[in-house]
Amino acid sequence: MQEPKTPRTPTVPSPEHVDSLATVLDLVRSGTARTRPEISRHSGLGRTVVTQRVNQLTECGLMEEGALGPSSGGRAPRELRFRARAGVILAAELGATSIGVGVTDLSGTVLAEREEAADIALGPDPVLDRVEILFDELLTEIRAEHGDVAVWGIGIGLPGPVEFATGRPSAPPIMPGWDGYPVRDRLTARFGAPVWVDNEVNTMALGELRAGSAKGQRDILYVKIGTGIGAGLVSGGRLHRGSQGCAGDIGHAAVNDEATVVCRCGNTGCLEAYAGGAALARDGLAAAQEGRSEFLAGVLESTGTVTAADISRAAQSGDRTSVELLTRAGRLIGSLLATLVSFYNPALVIIGGGVAAAGDLLLAAVRESVYRRSLPLATRELRIARSTLSDRAGLVGAAFMVIDELFAPERLAHWVAAGSPAGAPELVDVPLRAPLL
The missing domain is CATH 3.30.420.40 (ATPase, nucleotide binding domain)
Structure with a gap:
């Protein structure tokens, strides 16, 4: 009688493979390169490697081919596009007196958002209860329009000091009851997605850097x-x-x-x-x-x-x-x-x-x-x-915080084969070789 096979653990690509994969993806995501020859020129990667990485990214649903690009003398190359609607990011900026929540695509474009008055001093449970309700409402709205898109990650900005490694506020002066509260753990349990939490001013700076005046x-x-x-x-x-x-x-x-x-x-x-x-x-x-x-x-x-x-x-x-x-x-x-x-x-x-x-x-x-x-x-x-970006800076920055973390080569290696990081909250614990933004 044949013994049952032991389930195989997905093979994590080598660092060199993932680095080149992330490079190709970043060039297309940022719009720096739109064709295979442009990717090769910007990255220094050989034609064969570029073709292999593009094929892999296309197969896992992160990239797709578009129209023919301009010809430089030979056959016109096919343009490549990042599939920004493959998933969505939930983002929230919590201020002292307001809540702003939104859903973005994977390029940081806001698809839907809400803002309302709130008092951060009420404590974490009532405030985060409201954030979760607003997230659910926005997801229902987005899914009615775009289909059953998966939540790839969640980004939260808080109006006080945050220990970034754990996603917990640390003695925030204007946030009674929030000290040490497990914001990340709560949202992870609720939505089953990787969660990053930071000070709202950091997310504002990141929003301006990625999509604003900086x-x-x-x-x-x-x-x-x-x-x-x-x-x-x-x-x-x-x-x-x-x-x-x-x-x-x-x-x-x-x-x-x-x-x-x-x-x-x-x-x-x-x-x-x-x-x-x-x-x-x-x-x-x-x-x-x-x-x-x-x-x-x-x-x-x-x-x-x-x-x-x-x-x-x-x-x-x-x-x-x-x-x-x-x-x-x-x-x-x-x-x-x-x-x-x-x-x-x-x-x-x-x-x-x-x-x-x-x-x-x-x-x-x-x-x-x-x-x-x-x-x-x-x-x-x-x-x-x-x-x-005015009032949107923190919301946009919270989304880009998640996007940057998800597409870091070390984390990309753990989910690229599946084509999505949805349902993998443990990605926040993957160590990075170098700190991100």
């Missing part, structure tokens, strides 16, 4: 000015997270020795406590109550509160007190950024977030401080610009 840049500083203040650093084309994932948390850098203003983190003198959206709202409320701003007093009387957006509207209407508040905030932020610009020497500083989108006054004050206080060499070619 596309093609290698050294940038993304600064979010919202309820809080944070920064994402890209150096040499790579996102710098730091040893534990909290690089760029500039909102809690000390800018004042006074002990009278206590930050939400428990310390005093933090930049966020003087120049963040919550600080502006606090100072605007005081100005309204003390009668120093007729405009803000009217807002307080009609709405019962004063927000950072109200201060922006007041400043645009010529309210002197609001102009002073925004200018002071911009100078404080600019003064700290001047130190970072001299230290880090980026080519581009991008200003984003709700407060940053409130007009030119704050941005002008930031620019003035940076150019005045930084080293001349550091600012000689420095550009300071507002985010072009």
